[in-house]
Ligand code: GLC
């Protein structure tokens with residue numbers, strides 16, 4: 001008998017951005033108790049795990065990705081008791097809990113950085129990346145920081161000691177120096193702190209950045225002004241990843257790490273699996289950036305098969321708190337529905353961003369309400385829970401509401417069998433009840449240009465997916481013979497006989513016809 005697959009291969013993970021999910025005390029900011037109150041929705045939907053974006057104490061320059069204490073909860077989100085209660089409530093319902101770990105940088109308010117900046121002789125000086133001034137006043141290298149419109153340097157002079165410190169993101173997010181063993185040990189202990197509290201895994205923020213070239217060599221001129229964060233493919237990162245994995249492996253129960261590898265080439269992403277000794281999962285963003293066109297999707301699916309499959313288990317993601325929502329990028333409800341078949345049907349672990357199941361598009365954020373330095377407020381709009389005036393929140397949530405709120409709220413969609421949320425629920429139920437859909441092989445089919453078609457199989461079980469990404473109908477008669485419809489993207493009560501012509505942006509999940 002083969003071993004059962006580890007949970008993170010069969011799971012569908014649901015990303016919660018705590019500020020925006022659910023507010024238990026009416027202050028307009030989502031919190032941990034709010035999440036506990038809304039777990040029914042996740043069970044109704046049928047996901048298996050949650051990933052929580054950071055809830056740690058933070059000055060919120062980057063809304064929690066600037067951590068000032070790795071081992072506590074920011075009061076705006078609750079406290080450690082609330083966290084423990086959330087883990088308990090999830091585990092009681094059979095939901096796994098994955099939390100965000102931000103290893104590349106701290107907040108400039110973290111006591112480690114406060115000590116490090118205080119003097120060149122401080123024992124923590126070397127915990128961050130400091131360089132002296134050059135005679136000509138130029139920064140130590142040509143690295144460009146993230147979210148800068150004018151290619152601004154990833155370095156800032158700190159007046160206390162008149163030296164540069166490195167920050168690949170905001171100046172309030174100084175980079176840790178992972179070449180210092182004290183940093184490695186302290187960050188490993190952070191993992192243990194949360195593993196001891198029962199978390200099932202970590203989403204590791206920009207993990208590909210913790211290894212940096214020892215000489216901090218310039219980025220090639222031809223890539224500028226791309227920020228260094230998309231260019232840092234550095235071999236010295238891989239042993240660090242192995243070291244982190246070994247901490248997880250000290251614990252039983254298949255503790256999992258999924259890396260955010262913000263590199264733009266799938267072959268590079270594959271390296272971070274370190275041949276089974278590194279990440280169990282790695283986000284591969286090229287499909288997230290791919291336009292709604294088989295011209296872009298086919299090579300992306302091939303790249304996963306070519307580069308990821310030989311090294312580890314793929315992860316699929318079409319939305320998160322950093323990018324326009326898939327509904328906004330693809331531009332129609334039909335496409336959002338069809339995209340659900342890609343996310344949940346392609347072989348690998350899907351990560352579903354809260355609100356995607358409602359077909360939410362980004363909020364329009366007027367200039368006076370912009371709060372994020374990276375321009376990402378739109379996809380972080382609060383989740384509307386019902387059609388009441390405050391949609392289940394206090395009177396004044398921290399960001400404006402997303403569009404079409406009377407249609408795109410949880411209560412309205414749960415009640416409507418034809419809603420996109422009910423479509424996700426049907427797909428998730430199908431997935432959950434079938435080993436072929438969870439871990440089965442995948443074979444791409446010869447199909448019309450605008451159609452992606454693939455089979456999933458395990459033992460005697462077989463399924464077929466057909467997704468039309470084109471603006472015109474496509475003849476799929478040769479692909480549907482002997483099959484019947486299990487889930488249709490557009491119709492709730494589709495009969496068993498598949499359409500032989502797929503309309504634009506139409507998708508079907510088929511199973512072998514009975515008899
Ligand atoms: C990751 C996070 C993003 C954050 C950045 C810096 O890309 O997803 O939200 O701003 O890292 O921590």
Ligand code: CA
Pocket residue numbers: 023024025026027028029030031076
């Ligand atoms: Ca709150």
